[in-house]
Amino acid sequence: VKCAQYWPRKEEKEMFFEDTNLKLTLISEDIKSYYTVRQLELENPTTQETREILHFHYTTWPDFGVPESPASFLNFLFKVRESGSLGPGHGPVVVHCSAGIGRSGTFCLVDTCLLLMDKRKDPSSVDVKQVLLEMRKYRMGLIQTADQLRFSYLAVIEGAKFIMGDASVQEQWKELSNEDLDPPPEHAPPPPRPPKRTSEMHNGRMHEHPEFLPRQPGGEEEIRCSGSTAEE
Incomplete structure:
Protein backbone atom coordinates (compact mmCIF):
# COMPACT_ATOMS: atom_id res chain seq x y z
CA VAL A 1 0.00 0.00 0.00
CA THR A 60 -4.09 -5.90 -8.08
CA TRP A 61 -3.59 -2.77 -10.20
CA PRO A 62 0.21 -2.36 -10.37
CA ASP A 63 1.77 1.04 -9.86
CA PHE A 64 2.87 2.51 -13.22
CA GLY A 65 0.79 -0.21 -14.92
CA VAL A 66 -2.68 -1.18 -16.08
CA PRO A 67 -5.29 -3.69 -14.90
CA GLU A 68 -5.23 -7.25 -16.17
CA SER A 69 -7.97 -6.60 -18.74
CA PRO A 70 -10.65 -4.04 -19.69
CA ALA A 71 -13.25 -6.61 -18.55
CA SER A 72 -11.95 -6.73 -14.97
CA PHE A 73 -11.60 -2.95 -14.84
CA LEU A 74 -15.11 -2.33 -16.18
CA ASN A 75 -16.55 -4.92 -13.81
CA PHE A 76 -14.98 -2.93 -10.95
CA LEU A 77 -16.11 0.44 -12.34
CA PHE A 78 -19.71 -0.70 -12.69
CA LYS A 79 -19.63 -2.16 -9.15
CA VAL A 80 -18.74 1.33 -7.94
CA ARG A 81 -21.51 2.83 -10.07
CA GLU A 82 -24.13 0.35 -8.92
CA SER A 83 -23.42 1.25 -5.30
CA GLY A 84 -24.63 4.78 -6.00
CA SER A 85 -21.34 6.24 -4.80
CA LEU A 86 -20.84 8.20 -8.03
CA GLY A 87 -24.41 9.53 -8.07
CA PRO A 88 -25.35 13.20 -7.55
CA GLY A 89 -27.08 12.39 -4.26
CA HIS A 90 -23.77 11.78 -2.50
CA GLY A 91 -20.80 13.96 -1.73
CA PRO A 92 -17.92 14.14 -4.24
CA VAL A 93 -16.20 10.79 -4.59
CA VAL A 94 -12.52 10.60 -3.64
CA VAL A 95 -10.33 8.73 -6.15
CA HIS A 96 -6.69 8.23 -5.26
CA CYS A 97 -3.66 6.05 -5.98
CA SER A 98 -0.10 7.07 -5.04
CA ALA A 99 0.68 10.13 -7.18
CA GLY A 100 -2.99 10.68 -8.06
CA ILE A 101 -2.53 10.89 -11.83
CA GLY A 102 -1.78 7.45 -13.32
CA ARG A 103 -4.21 4.89 -11.99
CA SER A 104 -6.59 7.58 -10.74
CA GLY A 105 -6.41 9.33 -14.11
CA THR A 106 -7.21 6.11 -15.97
CA PHE A 107 -10.26 5.46 -13.77
CA CYS A 108 -11.56 9.02 -14.11
CA LEU A 109 -10.93 9.26 -17.87
CA VAL A 110 -12.79 6.04 -18.69
CA ASP A 111 -15.69 6.87 -16.37
CA THR A 112 -16.00 10.40 -17.76
CA CYS A 113 -15.96 9.23 -21.39
CA LEU A 114 -18.63 6.60 -20.73
CA LEU A 115 -20.80 9.15 -18.90
CA LEU A 116 -20.54 11.53 -21.86
CA MET A 117 -21.42 8.72 -24.28
CA ASP A 118 -24.46 7.81 -22.23
CA LYS A 119 -25.57 11.43 -21.94
CA ARG A 120 -25.19 12.16 -25.65
CA LYS A 121 -26.43 8.72 -26.79
CA ASP A 122 -23.70 8.83 -29.43
CA PRO A 123 -20.35 7.20 -28.61
CA SER A 124 -18.75 8.59 -31.76
CA SER A 125 -19.24 12.13 -30.44
CA VAL A 126 -16.75 11.60 -27.60
CA ASP A 127 -13.11 12.41 -28.38
CA VAL A 128 -11.06 10.62 -25.70
CA LYS A 129 -7.98 12.76 -26.36
CA GLN A 130 -9.91 16.02 -25.99
CA VAL A 131 -11.57 14.79 -22.80
CA LEU A 132 -8.12 14.00 -21.38
CA LEU A 133 -6.73 17.41 -22.34
CA GLU A 134 -9.71 19.11 -20.68
CA MET A 135 -9.22 17.04 -17.52
CA ARG A 136 -5.53 17.95 -17.45
CA LYS A 137 -6.53 21.58 -16.96
CA TYR A 138 -7.70 20.56 -13.49
CA ARG A 139 -5.16 17.83 -12.70
CA MET A 140 -1.84 18.22 -14.50
CA GLY A 141 -0.25 15.06 -15.87
CA LEU A 142 -3.28 12.77 -15.82
CA ILE A 143 -2.41 9.44 -17.48
CA GLN A 144 1.29 8.81 -17.02
CA THR A 145 2.18 6.15 -19.58
CA ALA A 146 1.36 5.11 -23.11
CA ASP A 147 0.08 1.79 -21.75
CA GLN A 148 -2.39 3.60 -19.50
CA LEU A 149 -3.64 5.72 -22.39
CA ARG A 150 -3.92 2.67 -24.64
CA PHE A 151 -5.78 0.79 -21.92
CA SER A 152 -8.17 3.73 -21.46
CA TYR A 153 -9.09 3.60 -25.15
CA LEU A 154 -9.68 -0.16 -24.98
CA ALA A 155 -11.86 0.18 -21.87
CA VAL A 156 -13.88 3.02 -23.40
CA ILE A 157 -14.47 1.00 -26.59
CA GLU A 158 -15.54 -2.04 -24.57
CA GLY A 159 -17.70 0.05 -22.26
CA ALA A 160 -19.42 1.68 -25.24
CA LYS A 161 -21.02 -1.69 -26.02
CA PHE A 162 -22.99 -1.43 -22.78
CA ILE A 163 -23.88 2.20 -23.47
CA MET A 164 -25.23 1.16 -26.87
CA GLY A 165 -27.62 -1.29 -25.24
CA ASP A 166 -25.77 -4.61 -25.08
CA ALA A 167 -26.52 -5.44 -21.43
CA SER A 168 -25.06 -8.94 -21.81
CA VAL A 169 -21.50 -7.58 -21.79
CA GLN A 170 -21.73 -6.73 -18.09
CA GLU A 171 -22.18 -10.39 -17.22
CA GLN A 172 -19.31 -11.25 -19.56
CA TRP A 173 -17.07 -8.76 -17.72
CA LYS A 174 -17.88 -10.44 -14.41
CA GLU A 175 -17.10 -13.91 -15.79
CA LEU A 176 -13.86 -12.82 -17.43
CA SER A 177 -12.70 -10.97 -14.31
CA ASN A 178 -12.77 -14.16 -12.17
CA GLU A 179 -13.62 -11.98 -9.18
CA ASP A 180 -14.73 -14.96 -7.08
CA LEU A 181 -11.34 -16.69 -7.18
CA ASP A 182 -9.04 -16.52 -4.19
CA PRO A 183 -7.07 -13.26 -4.01
CA PRO A 184 -3.31 -13.41 -4.66
CA PRO A 185 -0.94 -13.74 -1.66
CA GLU A 186 -0.22 -10.56 0.24
CA HIS A 187 3.52 -10.87 -0.37
CA ALA A 188 3.37 -10.58 -4.15
CA PRO A 189 6.40 -9.17 -6.01
CA PRO A 190 6.57 -5.37 -5.65
CA PRO A 191 5.68 -3.16 -8.64
CA PRO A 192 8.49 -1.61 -10.71
CA ARG A 193 10.07 1.49 -9.20
CA PRO A 194 9.82 4.87 -10.95
CA PRO A 195 12.88 6.05 -12.92
CA LYS A 196 15.70 7.92 -11.23
CA ARG A 197 16.43 11.47 -12.37
CA THR A 198 19.80 13.08 -12.90
CA SER A 199 20.63 16.77 -13.14
CA GLU A 200 23.19 18.68 -15.16
CA MET A 201 24.09 22.31 -15.77
CA HIS A 202 23.48 23.79 -19.24
CA ASN A 203 23.96 27.49 -20.02
CA GLY A 204 23.96 28.23 -16.32
CA ARG A 205 20.62 26.47 -15.67
CA MET A 206 19.93 23.15 -14.01
CA HIS A 207 18.14 20.53 -16.14
CA GLU A 208 16.70 17.22 -14.97
CA HIS A 209 16.69 14.07 -17.08
CA PRO A 210 14.86 10.84 -16.32
CA GLU A 211 16.90 7.64 -16.25
CA PHE A 212 14.38 5.06 -17.46
CA LEU A 213 14.46 1.59 -16.00
CA PRO A 214 14.32 -1.42 -18.33
CA ARG A 215 11.01 -1.36 -20.14
CA GLN A 216 8.33 -3.65 -18.75
CA PRO A 217 6.75 -6.11 -21.20
CA GLY A 218 4.42 -4.16 -23.45
CA GLY A 219 5.11 -0.96 -21.53
CA GLU A 220 6.27 2.52 -22.43
CA GLU A 221 7.50 5.09 -19.97
CA GLU A 222 6.38 8.35 -21.52
CA ILE A 223 3.43 9.83 -23.39
CA ARG A 224 3.07 13.13 -25.18
CA CYS A 225 -0.29 14.73 -25.81
CA SER A 226 -0.43 18.09 -27.65
CA GLY A 227 2.80 19.30 -26.11
CA SER A 228 2.05 17.95 -22.64
CA THR A 229 4.43 15.28 -21.35
CA ALA A 230 3.88 12.87 -18.50
CA GLU A 231 6.75 10.71 -17.36
CA GLU A 232 7.18 7.83 -14.94
Missing part, protein backbone atom coordinates in the same frame (compact mmCIF):
# COMPACT_ATOMS: atom_id res chain seq x y z
CA LYS A 2 1.64 3.25 -1.15
CA CYS A 3 -0.26 5.49 1.26
CA ALA A 4 -0.91 5.76 4.98
CA GLN A 5 -3.10 3.01 6.43
CA TYR A 6 -6.13 5.27 6.83
CA TRP A 7 -8.74 2.51 7.19
CA PRO A 8 -8.90 -0.07 10.01
CA ARG A 9 -7.66 -3.58 9.38
CA LYS A 10 -10.00 -6.48 10.03
CA GLU A 11 -8.21 -7.47 13.22
CA GLU A 12 -8.41 -4.02 14.80
CA LYS A 13 -11.87 -2.90 13.60
CA GLU A 14 -11.44 0.74 14.73
CA MET A 15 -9.09 3.65 14.21
CA PHE A 16 -9.09 6.97 16.05
CA PHE A 17 -7.61 10.13 14.51
CA GLU A 18 -6.64 12.44 17.35
CA ASP A 19 -5.83 15.43 15.15
CA THR A 20 -9.40 15.54 13.77
CA ASN A 21 -11.22 13.85 16.66
CA LEU A 22 -12.80 11.28 14.34
CA LYS A 23 -13.32 7.56 14.78
CA LEU A 24 -13.43 5.16 11.85
CA THR A 25 -15.02 1.72 12.26
CA LEU A 26 -14.89 -1.21 9.86
CA ILE A 27 -18.45 -2.53 9.49
CA SER A 28 -17.93 -5.14 6.77
CA GLU A 29 -15.32 -6.31 4.26
CA ASP A 30 -15.99 -8.21 1.03
CA ILE A 31 -12.73 -9.53 -0.45
CA LYS A 32 -12.71 -10.49 -4.13
CA SER A 33 -9.87 -11.81 -6.24
CA TYR A 34 -8.68 -8.37 -7.33
CA TYR A 35 -10.63 -5.81 -5.33
CA THR A 36 -12.09 -5.34 -1.86
CA VAL A 37 -15.22 -3.45 -0.83
CA ARG A 38 -15.36 -2.12 2.71
CA GLN A 39 -18.23 -0.50 4.54
CA LEU A 40 -16.91 2.04 7.04
CA GLU A 41 -18.54 4.30 9.57
CA LEU A 42 -17.00 7.68 10.30
CA GLU A 43 -18.06 9.20 13.61
CA ASN A 44 -17.46 12.44 15.43
CA PRO A 45 -17.54 11.27 19.08
CA THR A 46 -18.22 14.81 20.30
CA THR A 47 -21.36 15.42 18.23
CA GLN A 48 -22.12 11.71 17.60
CA GLU A 49 -22.65 12.57 13.93
CA THR A 50 -21.91 9.59 11.68
CA ARG A 51 -21.32 9.04 7.97
CA GLU A 52 -21.34 5.79 6.02
CA ILE A 53 -18.40 5.34 3.66
CA LEU A 54 -18.03 2.74 0.93
CA HIS A 55 -14.37 2.01 0.23
CA PHE A 56 -13.57 0.33 -3.11
CA HIS A 57 -9.97 -0.88 -3.16
CA TYR A 58 -8.50 -2.21 -6.45
CA THR A 59 -5.84 -4.49 -4.99
Whole structure:
Protein backbone atom coordinates (compact mmCIF):
# COMPACT_ATOMS: atom_id res chain seq x y z
CA VAL A 1 0.00 0.00 0.00
CA LYS A 2 1.64 3.25 -1.15
CA CYS A 3 -0.26 5.49 1.26
CA ALA A 4 -0.91 5.76 4.98
CA GLN A 5 -3.10 3.01 6.43
CA TYR A 6 -6.13 5.27 6.83
CA TRP A 7 -8.74 2.51 7.19
CA PRO A 8 -8.90 -0.07 10.01
CA ARG A 9 -7.66 -3.58 9.38
CA LYS A 10 -10.00 -6.48 10.03
CA GLU A 11 -8.21 -7.47 13.22
CA GLU A 12 -8.41 -4.02 14.80
CA LYS A 13 -11.87 -2.90 13.60
CA GLU A 14 -11.44 0.74 14.73
CA MET A 15 -9.09 3.65 14.21
CA PHE A 16 -9.09 6.97 16.05
CA PHE A 17 -7.61 10.13 14.51
CA GLU A 18 -6.64 12.44 17.35
CA ASP A 19 -5.83 15.43 15.15
CA THR A 20 -9.40 15.54 13.77
CA ASN A 21 -11.22 13.85 16.66
CA LEU A 22 -12.80 11.28 14.34
CA LYS A 23 -13.32 7.56 14.78
CA LEU A 24 -13.43 5.16 11.85
CA THR A 25 -15.02 1.72 12.26
CA LEU A 26 -14.89 -1.21 9.86
CA ILE A 27 -18.45 -2.53 9.49
CA SER A 28 -17.93 -5.14 6.77
CA GLU A 29 -15.32 -6.31 4.26
CA ASP A 30 -15.99 -8.21 1.03
CA ILE A 31 -12.73 -9.53 -0.45
CA LYS A 32 -12.71 -10.49 -4.13
CA SER A 33 -9.87 -11.81 -6.24
CA TYR A 34 -8.68 -8.37 -7.33
CA TYR A 35 -10.63 -5.81 -5.33
CA THR A 36 -12.09 -5.34 -1.86
CA VAL A 37 -15.22 -3.45 -0.83
CA ARG A 38 -15.36 -2.12 2.71
CA GLN A 39 -18.23 -0.50 4.54
CA LEU A 40 -16.91 2.04 7.04
CA GLU A 41 -18.54 4.30 9.57
CA LEU A 42 -17.00 7.68 10.30
CA GLU A 43 -18.06 9.20 13.61
CA ASN A 44 -17.46 12.44 15.43
CA PRO A 45 -17.54 11.27 19.08
CA THR A 46 -18.22 14.81 20.30
CA THR A 47 -21.36 15.42 18.23
CA GLN A 48 -22.12 11.71 17.60
CA GLU A 49 -22.65 12.57 13.93
CA THR A 50 -21.91 9.59 11.68
CA ARG A 51 -21.32 9.04 7.97
CA GLU A 52 -21.34 5.79 6.02
CA ILE A 53 -18.40 5.34 3.66
CA LEU A 54 -18.03 2.74 0.93
CA HIS A 55 -14.37 2.01 0.23
CA PHE A 56 -13.57 0.33 -3.11
CA HIS A 57 -9.97 -0.88 -3.16
CA TYR A 58 -8.50 -2.21 -6.45
CA THR A 59 -5.84 -4.49 -4.99
CA THR A 60 -4.09 -5.90 -8.08
CA TRP A 61 -3.59 -2.77 -10.20
CA PRO A 62 0.21 -2.36 -10.37
CA ASP A 63 1.77 1.04 -9.86
CA PHE A 64 2.87 2.51 -13.22
CA GLY A 65 0.79 -0.21 -14.92
CA VAL A 66 -2.68 -1.18 -16.08
CA PRO A 67 -5.29 -3.69 -14.90
CA GLU A 68 -5.23 -7.25 -16.17
CA SER A 69 -7.97 -6.60 -18.74
CA PRO A 70 -10.65 -4.04 -19.69
CA ALA A 71 -13.25 -6.61 -18.55
CA SER A 72 -11.95 -6.73 -14.97
CA PHE A 73 -11.60 -2.95 -14.84
CA LEU A 74 -15.11 -2.33 -16.18
CA ASN A 75 -16.55 -4.92 -13.81
CA PHE A 76 -14.98 -2.93 -10.95
CA LEU A 77 -16.11 0.44 -12.34
CA PHE A 78 -19.71 -0.70 -12.69
CA LYS A 79 -19.63 -2.16 -9.15
CA VAL A 80 -18.74 1.33 -7.94
CA ARG A 81 -21.51 2.83 -10.07
CA GLU A 82 -24.13 0.35 -8.92
CA SER A 83 -23.42 1.25 -5.30
CA GLY A 84 -24.63 4.78 -6.00
CA SER A 85 -21.34 6.24 -4.80
CA LEU A 86 -20.84 8.20 -8.03
CA GLY A 87 -24.41 9.53 -8.07
CA PRO A 88 -25.35 13.20 -7.55
CA GLY A 89 -27.08 12.39 -4.26
CA HIS A 90 -23.77 11.78 -2.50
CA GLY A 91 -20.80 13.96 -1.73
CA PRO A 92 -17.92 14.14 -4.24
CA VAL A 93 -16.20 10.79 -4.59
CA VAL A 94 -12.52 10.60 -3.64
CA VAL A 95 -10.33 8.73 -6.15
CA HIS A 96 -6.69 8.23 -5.26
CA CYS A 97 -3.66 6.05 -5.98
CA SER A 98 -0.10 7.07 -5.04
CA ALA A 99 0.68 10.13 -7.18
CA GLY A 100 -2.99 10.68 -8.06
CA ILE A 101 -2.53 10.89 -11.83
CA GLY A 102 -1.78 7.45 -13.32
CA ARG A 103 -4.21 4.89 -11.99
CA SER A 104 -6.59 7.58 -10.74
CA GLY A 105 -6.41 9.33 -14.11
CA THR A 106 -7.21 6.11 -15.97
CA PHE A 107 -10.26 5.46 -13.77
CA CYS A 108 -11.56 9.02 -14.11
CA LEU A 109 -10.93 9.26 -17.87
CA VAL A 110 -12.79 6.04 -18.69
CA ASP A 111 -15.69 6.87 -16.37
CA THR A 112 -16.00 10.40 -17.76
CA CYS A 113 -15.96 9.23 -21.39
CA LEU A 114 -18.63 6.60 -20.73
CA LEU A 115 -20.80 9.15 -18.90
CA LEU A 116 -20.54 11.53 -21.86
CA MET A 117 -21.42 8.72 -24.28
CA ASP A 118 -24.46 7.81 -22.23
CA LYS A 119 -25.57 11.43 -21.94
CA ARG A 120 -25.19 12.16 -25.65
CA LYS A 121 -26.43 8.72 -26.79
CA ASP A 122 -23.70 8.83 -29.43
CA PRO A 123 -20.35 7.20 -28.61
CA SER A 124 -18.75 8.59 -31.76
CA SER A 125 -19.24 12.13 -30.44
CA VAL A 126 -16.75 11.60 -27.60
CA ASP A 127 -13.11 12.41 -28.38
CA VAL A 128 -11.06 10.62 -25.70
CA LYS A 129 -7.98 12.76 -26.36
CA GLN A 130 -9.91 16.02 -25.99
CA VAL A 131 -11.57 14.79 -22.80
CA LEU A 132 -8.12 14.00 -21.38
CA LEU A 133 -6.73 17.41 -22.34
CA GLU A 134 -9.71 19.11 -20.68
CA MET A 135 -9.22 17.04 -17.52
CA ARG A 136 -5.53 17.95 -17.45
CA LYS A 137 -6.53 21.58 -16.96
CA TYR A 138 -7.70 20.56 -13.49
CA ARG A 139 -5.16 17.83 -12.70
CA MET A 140 -1.84 18.22 -14.50
CA GLY A 141 -0.25 15.06 -15.87
CA LEU A 142 -3.28 12.77 -15.82
CA ILE A 143 -2.41 9.44 -17.48
CA GLN A 144 1.29 8.81 -17.02
CA THR A 145 2.18 6.15 -19.58
CA ALA A 146 1.36 5.11 -23.11
CA ASP A 147 0.08 1.79 -21.75
CA GLN A 148 -2.39 3.60 -19.50
CA LEU A 149 -3.64 5.72 -22.39
CA ARG A 150 -3.92 2.67 -24.64
CA PHE A 151 -5.78 0.79 -21.92
CA SER A 152 -8.17 3.73 -21.46
CA TYR A 153 -9.09 3.60 -25.15
CA LEU A 154 -9.68 -0.16 -24.98
CA ALA A 155 -11.86 0.18 -21.87
CA VAL A 156 -13.88 3.02 -23.40
CA ILE A 157 -14.47 1.00 -26.59
CA GLU A 158 -15.54 -2.04 -24.57
CA GLY A 159 -17.70 0.05 -22.26
CA ALA A 160 -19.42 1.68 -25.24
CA LYS A 161 -21.02 -1.69 -26.02
CA PHE A 162 -22.99 -1.43 -22.78
CA ILE A 163 -23.88 2.20 -23.47
CA MET A 164 -25.23 1.16 -26.87
CA GLY A 165 -27.62 -1.29 -25.24
CA ASP A 166 -25.77 -4.61 -25.08
CA ALA A 167 -26.52 -5.44 -21.43
CA SER A 168 -25.06 -8.94 -21.81
CA VAL A 169 -21.50 -7.58 -21.79
CA GLN A 170 -21.73 -6.73 -18.09
CA GLU A 171 -22.18 -10.39 -17.22
CA GLN A 172 -19.31 -11.25 -19.56
CA TRP A 173 -17.07 -8.76 -17.72
CA LYS A 174 -17.88 -10.44 -14.41
CA GLU A 175 -17.10 -13.91 -15.79
CA LEU A 176 -13.86 -12.82 -17.43
CA SER A 177 -12.70 -10.97 -14.31
CA ASN A 178 -12.77 -14.16 -12.17
CA GLU A 179 -13.62 -11.98 -9.18
CA ASP A 180 -14.73 -14.96 -7.08
CA LEU A 181 -11.34 -16.69 -7.18
CA ASP A 182 -9.04 -16.52 -4.19
CA PRO A 183 -7.07 -13.26 -4.01
CA PRO A 184 -3.31 -13.41 -4.66
CA PRO A 185 -0.94 -13.74 -1.66
CA GLU A 186 -0.22 -10.56 0.24
CA HIS A 187 3.52 -10.87 -0.37
CA ALA A 188 3.37 -10.58 -4.15
CA PRO A 189 6.40 -9.17 -6.01
CA PRO A 190 6.57 -5.37 -5.65
CA PRO A 191 5.68 -3.16 -8.64
CA PRO A 192 8.49 -1.61 -10.71
CA ARG A 193 10.07 1.49 -9.20
CA PRO A 194 9.82 4.87 -10.95
CA PRO A 195 12.88 6.05 -12.92
CA LYS A 196 15.70 7.92 -11.23
CA ARG A 197 16.43 11.47 -12.37
CA THR A 198 19.80 13.08 -12.90
CA SER A 199 20.63 16.77 -13.14
CA GLU A 200 23.19 18.68 -15.16
CA MET A 201 24.09 22.31 -15.77
CA HIS A 202 23.48 23.79 -19.24
CA ASN A 203 23.96 27.49 -20.02
CA GLY A 204 23.96 28.23 -16.32
CA ARG A 205 20.62 26.47 -15.67
CA MET A 206 19.93 23.15 -14.01
CA HIS A 207 18.14 20.53 -16.14
CA GLU A 208 16.70 17.22 -14.97
CA HIS A 209 16.69 14.07 -17.08
CA PRO A 210 14.86 10.84 -16.32
CA GLU A 211 16.90 7.64 -16.25
CA PHE A 212 14.38 5.06 -17.46
CA LEU A 213 14.46 1.59 -16.00
CA PRO A 214 14.32 -1.42 -18.33
CA ARG A 215 11.01 -1.36 -20.14
CA GLN A 216 8.33 -3.65 -18.75
CA PRO A 217 6.75 -6.11 -21.20
CA GLY A 218 4.42 -4.16 -23.45
CA GLY A 219 5.11 -0.96 -21.53
CA GLU A 220 6.27 2.52 -22.43
CA GLU A 221 7.50 5.09 -19.97
CA GLU A 222 6.38 8.35 -21.52
CA ILE A 223 3.43 9.83 -23.39
CA ARG A 224 3.07 13.13 -25.18
CA CYS A 225 -0.29 14.73 -25.81
CA SER A 226 -0.43 18.09 -27.65
CA GLY A 227 2.80 19.30 -26.11
CA SER A 228 2.05 17.95 -22.64
CA THR A 229 4.43 15.28 -21.35
CA ALA A 230 3.88 12.87 -18.50
CA GLU A 231 6.75 10.71 -17.36
CA GLU A 232 7.18 7.83 -14.94
